[in-house]
Amino acid sequence: MKQSRIAPWIGVIFGAIYFLVPLIATFEFSLRMERGRYSFEAYRIVLGDPNFQASFGYSAFIAVCTIIVGVALVVPTAYVVQLKLPKLRPVIEFLTLLPLVIPAIVIVFGYLRMYNSSSWLPLTGSARGTDVLLTFSYVTLALPYMYRSVDTGLRAIDVRTLTEAAQSLGSSWPRILLTVILPNVRVAVLSGSFLTFAIVIGEFTMASLLNRPAFGPYLQLIGANRAYEPAALAIIAFAITWACMGLINLFGAMGQQTQRR
Amino acid sequence: MAFLSIEKLVKTFGTQTTVKGVDLAVERGEFVTLLGPSGCGKTTILRMVAGFETATSGTIRIDGKDVTDLKPNQRNIGMVFQAYALFPNMSVADNIAFGLKVAKKSSAEIAARVKEMLELIKLPQLGERYPYQLSGGQQQRVALARALAVKPQILLLDEPLSALDAKIRISLRDEIRAVQRSLGITTIFVTHDQEEALSMSDRICVMNEGHIEQLGTPFEVYNYPTTRFVASFVGTLNIVNGKVADSATGKLLVDGQEIVTSRSLNGASTGDALSLALRPEALTMGRANGLSNNLDGTIDEVHFLGSVVRIRVKFKDSAISLDTFNKPHLPPPERGQPVTVNFGREDILVLDGAPN
Numbered sequence: 207m208k209q210s211r212i213a214p215w216i217g218v219i220f221g222a223i224y225f226l227v228p229l230i231a232t233f234e235f236s237l238r239m240e241r242g243r244y245s246f247e248a249y250r251i252v253l254g255d256p257n258f259q260a261s262f263g264y265s266a267f268i269a270v271c272t273i274i275v276g277v278a279l280v281v282p283t284a285y286v287v288q289l290k291l292p293k294l295r296p297v298i299e300f301l302t303l304l305p306l307v308i309p310a311i312v313i314v315f316g317y318l319r320m321y322n323s324s325s326w327l328p329l330t331g332s333a334r335g336t337d338v339l340l341t342f343s344y345v346t347l348a349l350p351y352m353y354r355s356v357d358t359g360l361r362a363i364d365v366r367t368l369t370e371a372a373q374s375l376g377s378s379w380p381r382i383l384l385t386v387i388l389p390n391v392r393v394a395v396l397s398g399s400f401l402t403f404a405i406v407i408g409e410f411t412m413a414s415l416l417n418r419p420a421f422g423p424y425l426q427l428i429g430a431n432r433a434y435e436p437a438a439l440a441i442i443a444f445a446i447t448w449a450c451m452g453l454i455n456l457f458g459a460m461g462q463q464t465q466r467r
Numbered sequence: 468m469a470f471l472s473i474e475k476l477v478k479t480f481g482t483q484t485t486v487k488g489v490d491l492a493v494e495r496g497e498f499v500t501l502l503g504p505s506g507c508g509k510t511t512i513l514r515m516v517a518g519f520e521t522a523t524s525g526t527i528r529i530d531g532k533d534v535t536d537l538k539p540n541q542r543n544i545g546m547v548f549q550a551y552a553l554f555p556n557m558s559v560a561d562n563i564a565f566g567l568k569v570a571k572k573s574s575a576e577i578a579a580r581v582k583e584m585l586e587l588i589k590l591p592q593l594g595e596r597y598p599y600q601l602s603g604g605q606q607q608r609v610a611l612a613r614a615l616a617v618k619p620q621i622l623l624l625d626e627p628l629s630a631l632d633a634k635i636r637i638s639l640r641d642e643i644r645a646v647q648r649s650l651g652i653t654t655i656f657v658t659h660d661q662e663e664a665l666s667m668s669d670r671i672c673v674m675n676e677g678h679i680e681q682l683g684t685p686f687e688v689y690n691y692p693t694t695r696f697v698a699s700f701v702g703t704l705n706i707v708n709g710k711v712a713d714s715a716t717g718k719l720l721v722d723g724q725e726i727v728t729s730r731s732l733n734g735a736s737t738g739d740a741l742s743l744a745l746r747p748e749a750l751t752m753g754r755a756n757g758l759s760n761n762l763d764g765t766i767d768e769v770h771f772l773g774s775v776v777r778i779r780v781k782f783k784d785s786a787i788s789l790d791t792f793n794k795p796h797l798p799p800p801e802r803g804q805p806v807t808v809n810f811g812r813e814d815i816l817v818l819d820g821a822p823n
């Protein structure tokens with residue numbers, strides 16, 4: 207009895223040390239910019255850096271665009287698959303998992319071949335075009351998370367009966383999606399969105415290869431050239447990610463309250 | 468012409484034919500029940516009327532208009548589902564208002580109609596609640612109000628009570644029927660519960676394996692089943708195997724004992740094997756004289772059900788159940804005791820189809 211309780215605790219403590227020690231060490235280091243005392247000087251410098259603000263703002267904007275495009279793509283797809291094409295589900299699931307299997311660098315080289323300035327759709331020819339391409343590539347990158355999240359949300363409600371109830375009341379397809387389906391998977395869409403946000407904010411490969419002023423390349427640049435600021439940035443990025451996770455949990459709990467049967 | 472008319476309706480899923488040529492005419496304001504065991508195609512018929520399934524062949528007409536190929540949102544049909552299909556993200560009032568908003572009614576009109584519907588289902592205070600805050604019975608009443616708010620031409624209910632507790636089920640039965648009567652709305656109700664069907668319907672359509680076995684009033688279907696299936700499915704009916712001893716005089720042999728029926732033998736001739744049905748309430752214990760029939764057997768089982776005692780009597784190769792009222796001063800009979808059962812000549816129903 208006692209034996210069996212000690213083993214899991216050892217696991218937990220080991221995991222905590224594994225994750226927490228580097229985190230605490232980084233945090234501690236980020237406070238040591240001024241000789242001989244702890245201060246938030248490194249954070250002040252980082253947060254006051256116009257490049258930080260610009261790159262973070264850019265990435266946040268792209269993240270929001272990614273979320274909008276992702277939701278518009280995934281919700282109707284998952285809905286139709288669940289309602290009309292359940293046999294296609296394994297195929298769609300496989301497709302949405304591909305971005306986890308194919309390295310981002312492979313995808314982005316593919317994009318560069320397909321959409322370079324001398325191609326049939328020269329997206330990389332202009333900054334706006336490249337932003338669009340970056341957004342779409344982030345949609346791809348976030349697809350596994352967004353699809354899974356929305357699909358789980360859809361499975362939790364009786365999609366077919368709700369759809370038929372709305373249909374028999376005269377409702378059209380777009381109306382059903384917007385007023386019946388989407389509000390009932392709101393929590394799932396939100397958690398997918400926060401995951402997407404966290405992914406986009408930290409992404410480096412695609413932004414860097416497409417040469418856009420995103421937060422990931424900025425992190426890398428600072429990391430290569432400064433001592434204390436990268437530690438502060440790492441902690442800030444970490445806090446943003448955790449804030450996203452916290453929001454997922456918060457909305458998840460709220461959703462359970464309003465959708466209890 | 469009937470208000471809702473279904474002609475030669477067929478539905479095939481892959482290789483399996485679920486609905487095999489159903490004809491049904493429902494009059495304006497009538498309450499018709501589709502009654503049958505699970506899997507006999509009741510839901511499929513209802514879904515074709517609602518437009519959720521397309522008919523493989525046949526036609527469906529509402530008020531003379533062919534709707535067979537119309538989309539569900541063009542049919543003006545109210546539907547209540549077995550599972551609570553209320554929109555979880557909307558309040559009770561918003562659920563009821565949904566169809567009215569789709570129809571672009573003015574907000575004053577919607578508010579008035581929602582209030583009217585809430586009063587109709589006797590939940591005037593609950594407009595602001597959310598579905599998860601309601602009991603199952605309340606949810607089904609809201610579902611009914613939501614379906615009726617848009618003044619549909621036809622109301623379809625697919626086992627709306629089967630997920631509820633027994634008590635609520637019975638009170639809601641009466642309530643649904645009362646609402647249906649007060650609005651005079653043409654209604655098709657689906658159930659596998661014969662008691663529900665008998666107590667609610669104007670007419671019952673008994674179904675089996677994708678076709679209609681019998682269509683008639685509850686009285687007709689219960690008292691005059693035309694097939695063995697109907698006889699066994701509607702009510703607790705005793706079916707015994709008999710043999711025609713003399714087709715001219717209606718003499719039959721059950722278990723080697725002679726009985727006489729005053730009903731038609733459905734064209735059977737002397738020597739034919741037949742299925743005979745006897746309702747438990749038509750049977751009495753004891754020997755009767757005159758024109759009654761008597762059968763001797765032994766008591767096999769005694770079920771004390773409260774006000775009624777159901778007794779099973781065994782013959783050589785068949786058994787029947789009969790009901791007696793509980794009499795506190797008279798203890799029920801015991802197993803193994805010999806007993807005589809009597810019943811009238813007109814109580815014997817001769818069923819189509821040979822005995823198994």
Ligand SMILES: Nc1ncnc2c1ncn2[C@@H]1O[C@H](COP(=O)(O)OP(=O)(O)O)[C@@H](O)[C@H]1O
Nearest residue numbers: 480481485503504505506507508509510511512
């Ligand atoms: N969409 C469908 N695809 C394949 N088979 C179906 C479908 N819907 C119903 N069936 C089959 O049709 C038969 C009758 O179903 P249903 O109409 O639901 O019966 P009931 O409502 O009387 O219980 C069942 O055997 C069921 O498996």
Ligand SMILES: [Mg+2]
Nearest residue numbers: 506509510626
């Ligand atoms: Mg059914």
